[in-house]
Structure formats: C-alpha cells, structure tokens
Amino acid sequence: MGTLQERLNNLKEGFEKKAPAEVVAVMRRVTADLRRSGIMERVMKPGDKAPLFTLPNAMGVMVSAADLLRKGPVVIAFYRGIW
C-alpha cells in the first residue's frame, strides 16, 4: 500500500511512462511556471484570518463554516474535480 505520496508517485510514474513525451513536458513546464509565478506567496498562511464560506453540498444544502466552527476546528481539502 505505502503512504499516500508513494501511491501518488507510482501513479505519476505510470502516467509519464505511457504518455507522449510532449504531453509530459507541457505538464512539467506548467507546474514549474506556477511555482515561479509567486502564487505561493499569496496563499493563506498560519495565523491569517480564514475566509469563511457558505456553500452548497452535493445535495444542494447550504453548509456554513461558521456553523462547523461552533463544533470545533475545520479541515478543508481543496480538490480540483472528479476527472
């Protein structure tokens, strides 16, 4: 099984073996460009006031961070999508 990162590394290795070299090259360049863009300096940091949210869940029901925080800390996993 290994750690999550080990499993992700295996997945990446498998993809890079079978994907066309030019596809892999573009993906690597985009990641490197993003790292150089300065985006990491704009990401929220420990100690910052967290932007709160009220967003619909999969059933369309609104979920508010303020409500969740009444119970305890909140872990947010930002996720790109099912694809």
Add this chain to the structure above:
Amino acid sequence: MELEALQKIAPDIEKLGASLVSISPQQREYMLETAQKHRLNFELLRDEKNRIAKQYGLVYTVPEDLKAIYLSFRIDLEKYNGDTSWELPMPGRVVIDQDAVVRNVAVDPDYTIRPEPEETIAVLRALKEG
C-alpha cells in the same frame, strides 16, 4: 486517491472534535458522482467560479497548451465546472481553528504532491492539546 485517504481518517477527525469538508469548483452532479465513486461521507462543497479558493490564494488559470491536452483527454473544465474560465484551485489542505484562524496549510504547485492524512491528524491533535 487523496479523498479516499481522507475518508479513512474521517472518523479520527471527528473523534478530535473537528469537521472535514472538501471544496471544489465542479458542478453538483459531479459532486454526487465523486462521493459515490470514492464512497465518501464527508461534505463535498461546490465553490462556483472558485470564489472561496481565490480568497485562500489557491487559484490559477490553465494555460492554452495544457488546456488542449486536457481536452484531448476529454477533460473539459467548462463542462465540469460550468464556467469558461479554465481556472482551478491548487489542491491543498487547510486547518482552521475555532477562532477561524488558519493553523496549517499544506499545498504545492505540483498537484501530484499531497500531504499525508496523518499530518492533518497531528495538527488537530496539537490544537486540541493547546
């Protein structure tokens, strides 16, 4: 893969008195599909046009050449997200405490790098112990 790993620690997160949510720009029908595919029972919240992810500083635009590659893999972000921006959040995990202060941020421009679930548990445990 990351969401499934988080599902496994969801009971531990709950035991520590915390909540787990996922935030994504994809439309609701894909949230349902994601939840079923990975058997998730935590909340998947829809962040239309990445409005919240932008406030966390996580959003970038997919450049044209990568967009063409995504489309060749039938990954049409306009279809999934319901907007034409081709913007995505960097995958990241954020822990906020009860005073709504950010306590931990794990994010990387390389989307294949993700924090281990155990790191998040350790952050919550430290928060609880004060």
